[in-house]
Amino acid sequence: MHLTPDHIVLWQSGWLHLNATIAYTWGVMLLLVLVSWLVTRRLADAGQARSRWQNMLEVIVQAIRGQIREICPEGGDTYLPFAGTLFLYIAVSNVLEIVPGWHAPTGSLSTTAALAISVGVAVPVFGIERQGLVEYLRHYLKPTFIMLPFHLMSETTRNLALAVRLFGNIMSGTMIVGVLLAIAPLFAPVLMQLLGLLVGLIQAYIFAILAMVYIAAAVQRRQEGVH
Amino acid sequence: MDNVTVVGIVSIAAAALCMAIGSIAPAMGEAKAVAQALGSIAQQPDEAGTISRTLFIGLAMIESIAIYCFVISVILIFANPFWNHVVALKPGG
Secondary structure, rough: OOOHHHHEEEEEEEEEEEEEEHHHHHHHHHHHHHHHHHHOOOOOOOOOOOOHHHHHHHHHHHHHHHHHHHHHHHOOOOOHHHHHHHHHHHHHHHHHHHHOOOOOOOOOOOHHHHHHHHHHHHHHHHHHHOHHHHHHHHHHHHHOHHHHHHHHHHHHHHHHHHHHHHHHHHHHHHHHHHHHOOOOOOOOOOHHHHHHHHHHHHHHHHHHHHHHHHHHHHHHHHHHHHH | OOOOHHHHHHHHHHHHHHHHHHHHHHHHHHHHHHHHHHHHHOOOHHHHHHHHHHHHHHHHHHHHHHHHHHHHHHHHOOOOOHHHHHHHHOOOO
């Protein structure tokens, strides 16, 4: 039984290993880019008849935008590309588990760590962009400088938690199916895979929402201080 | 008992204990959070969207504790570093 798709090596030449995580990540990227490119090639304007694919993309983008607006109303569409990409990538790679032979790249700690690191970089970037470097760094010293290590620790652990949460949920889904295949092979694994799809979508939602909450907290600190 | 047996017994017992104790507390926390949220939605159905979003975030935070315990258990059973160390130390095996 493979714990993560990292251990499945599809192709290797010398020091270069191509494991299943990288290959399936490329698969998700290719799928997302191809579909969006095909759909957005000919966009219809307000008066014209729309294709059903354009309707689908508009529904998705509107839903993500609405969620972001609720968390961070003054941000507008600044954070839509980042949070939307996180959600779409995780959701697609989790949902594709219904395809036989698919290993979700989110079931590997390296993928989730990369996603969490990109959140950890995006939070200070958006914060500094909004408040300026000095003002952003000053919040580490509030209310007193004694709080500095605690601020740093909380920022580190929450990124660690993002990575381990996604990895643990997806990996546990795969593990449970693997264990059940040995005990009750016919019916039970299907139910657990169904549950795995639900968990995958919820985790995608939670990952994107938490990233958005962290960004909103970094961006809005100044307004809160003024009140 | 030789070292390999001791490490094996301790690893399995620790994994089971970690999973058992580590799922009780988050379960109680989640139960309390869901009960409160349902009560709040019953009182103020208009705020259901905000309440359920906050509930999801809170549940994710609580659940990650259980997930940490699960990851530790899995490491202890499937990828135990001490096991590999002890097996490598054992003479002739």
